Amino acid sequence: MSLFKRKGSNNWYYKLYPPGGGSPLQGSTGTCDRAQAREYHDRLKADLWNQARLGHRPRYTWNDAVVRYVAARAEVSSIETTKTHLRWLDRHLAGVELGAIDRGRIETIAAAKRAERRTVRTREGVKELDATVTPGTVRRVIGVLMAVLNEAADLGWVDRVPRMKRAKTAGKRIRWLTQMEAERLLAELPEHLADMARFALETGLRRANVTGLGWSQVDLVRRVAWIHPDQAKARKAITVPLSDTAVAVLRRQLAKKRKPEHLDAVFVYNGAPVYQTVTAAWRKALARAQIANFRWHDLRHTWASWHVQRGTPLQVLKELGGWETMEMVQRYAHLSADHLAQWVTPLTEAPKQQEPALAVAAI
The missing domain is CATH 1.10.443.10 (Intergrase catalytic core)
Incomplete structure (x- = not known):
């Protein structure tokens, strides 16, 4: 088993040599727990053996897809916001095989996000508000999840991506000042x-x-x-x-x-x-x-x-x-x-303004 840590990181990394030779495979296990890292390493090693000897396709997890997705978008300006959403999603999907992420699981994750309370950062720390997160926040989190799955499908890591019904939303009113x-x-x-x-x-x-x-x-x-x-x-x-x-x-x-x-x-x-x-x-x-x-x-x-x-x-x-x-x-x-x-011209005759009636007695 080849597990090691890199300077400045708490996560365990793996290094594996495919059966029959070839360039070694290495990367992050996505965890700082040694037991979980060992399990990840052994499963990946078994997948490599099955692929080489039996022709089985390797099984990729959510963590594998996230590492690939983030690495490909290192220069994107919104990557830090994306990472925030991914860290939240990790609570629900860490270690889950991509093939096991179906529509039901995604809807459960969306419901969990929808039930969360909104927070605001103050000098004293993060304060929870008496209101749930906005529908827009839920859409953005699920959008990141779907983007990771779509890229995994493009790489052939998963057969298909669940089709989610897109909720109809009214356009937000632009808030501006006079x-x-x-x-x-x-x-x-x-x-x-x-x-x-x-x-x-x-x-x-x-x-x-x-x-x-x-x-x-x-x-x-x-x-x-x-x-x-x-x-x-x-x-x-x-x-x-x-x-x-x-x-x-x-x-x-x-x-x-x-x-x-x-x-x-x-x-x-x-x-x-x-x-x-x-x-x-x-x-x-x-x-x-x-x-x-x-x-x-x-x-x-x-x-x-x-x-x-x-x-x-x-x-x-x-x-x-x-x-x-x-x-x-x-x-x-x-x-x-x-x-x-x-294009705005009168479509009906404008009402005539009546002259005020004169008092007969005054004449």
Whole structure:
């Protein structure tokens, strides 16, 4: 038996030589328990023997498929979110053979996720809310599960993938603020958060792009900023033209850059880069401004909504926002009706406004 550990990892790894020679097979057993690792190793060894001597196809587990799936997507921007879902799924599928993952098991997993309570991260730790997770969260988790199974099927590791009935869901309403509401919120925020929020409203940048913006990405002379491909969700560079307001915000941040050797970060607080925006100060400001059901990401929705209402063409908005497809931009199309106005003509005769009756006695 060849089991070993690698530096910096608690998991056990295996190394096996196929019967009849050939290159050794090695990888993670997916567990830090030695007994479970030994069982995984012995089963894999038996599968290799059956494949070589009897022509049996090896049996792959959920862990095998996950390792392959994650390795193939190391450069995908959303991989960390995917890993979070996979860690949750591991509670239900660790060590399970791919062929045993049928529709009934998947529906049971979906029900378990649906019954979970929503959580929020605070300074004191993770706090459980008195509400279950959203249907969207359930769909995303099951979507990751199905994606792993589909890739395993493409590799020939499983004969077929269960067909799941896709639930019909209504499109979510875009949450955005009016100009008056936005100014009310900005007035309640601490100065450093107000500047970041105003910059987001002027540029439409995602939270990570605002907190991660560096002075090396800003040219105040040309009035432009840029997001590198490895920072963008669509993995494509984004050119960000800066309005007068956005430039003014950046000049205020430049005044805080006292030392030349200071970090490259644009937005700082007490000399340190700001990475967290959804803080107690953010939530209290929303409450004082009497704005409910509003997330930081909704600043981006607000920016896009204002653009559409102002008449910005959707194709231009797509480039400004760095979206990969027009489908994402179409969510805001209903906010503009200018292109429909020419078709709205009276279909019935407008009611005539009656003149107020004069009092006969007054004549």
